[in-house]
Amino acid sequence: MQDAGLVLTLNADSEVVRYTHDRMRDIVHAEEVLDKVILPQYKSYGVGRWAVYLKSSSEFTGWCGLKYIAERNEYDLGYRYLSAYWGKGYATEAAMACLQFGFEIRKLERIVGRAMPENVASLRVLEKCGMHYIGTETVDGHLANTYEKWNPGLQK
Numbered sequence: 240m241q242d243a244g245l246v247l248t249l250n251a252d253s254e255v256v257r258y259t260h261d262r263m264r265d266i267v268h269a270e271e272v273l274d275k276v277i278l279p280q281y282k283s284y285g286v287g288r289w290a291v292y293l294k295s296s297s298e299f300t301g302w303c304g305l306k307y308i309a310e311r312n313e314y315d316l317g318y319r320y321l322s323a324y325w326g327k328g329y330a331t332e333a334a335m336a337c338l339q340f341g342f343e344i345r346k347l348e349r350i351v352g353r354a355m356p357e358n359v360a361s362l363r364v365l366e367k368c369g370m371h372y373i374g375t376e377t378v379d380g381h382l383a384n385t386y387e388k389w390n391p392g393l394q395k
């Protein structure tokens with residue numbers, strides 16, 4: 240819960256939420272999201288959106304990680320970073336580590352990733368992680384390109 244300030248800083252940036260549409264009102268809102276959305280994933284499903292820090296300086300850059308979507312019975316890869324840290328390969332590096340965690344540690348069969356067709360940087364990250372485009376669908380009222388990756392270790 241001490242990370243509420245970091246979550247607020249991230250989601251208060253209009254560039255960061257341009258394609259995610261989940262701007263935050265205030266610190267109470269950030270605490271609510273941590274309490275009801277982010278932290279339950281750690282406890283219930285052994286996955287979660289994790290804070291990402293630079294090893295060299297311990298600066299907070301954003302978050303990345305898996306989320307179980309019960310309605311779809313899917314594990315979703317997601318990420319977002321403060322704009323000062325974009326374009327340095329951090330999103331791809333952390334996303335690949337999260338896929339590795341999902342497949343090797345959690346032994347998940349399949350992981351999906353979604354981004355709006357206009358969110359070129361995010362689509363590129365999914366591609367660079369070796370995920371494959373499977374179609375475009377409407378999710379929460381917005382078009383999303385969906386990508387998937389199957390666990391290479393579980394393939395027959």
Ligand SMILES: CC(C)(COP(=O)(O)OP(=O)(O)OC[C@H]1O[C@@H](n2cnc3c(N)ncnc32)[C@H](O)[C@@H]1OP(=O)(O)O)[C@@H](O)C(=O)NCCC(=O)NCCS
Nearest residue numbers: 255318319320325326327328329330331354359360361363
């Ligand atoms: C999407 C996001 C996580 C990417 O982070 P990042 O650290 O810049 O990603 P990386 O540096 O690992 O890779 C970005 C890739 O996209 C490319 N890219 C970025 N903007 C682009 C654009 N406008 N057009 C084409 N390619 C673009 C980069 O060149 C790079 O590809 P390359 O390595 O082949 O050159 C970051 O922009 C972000 O946090 N956005 C706001 C939140 C968000 O939209 N999250 C995703 C929701 S689905």
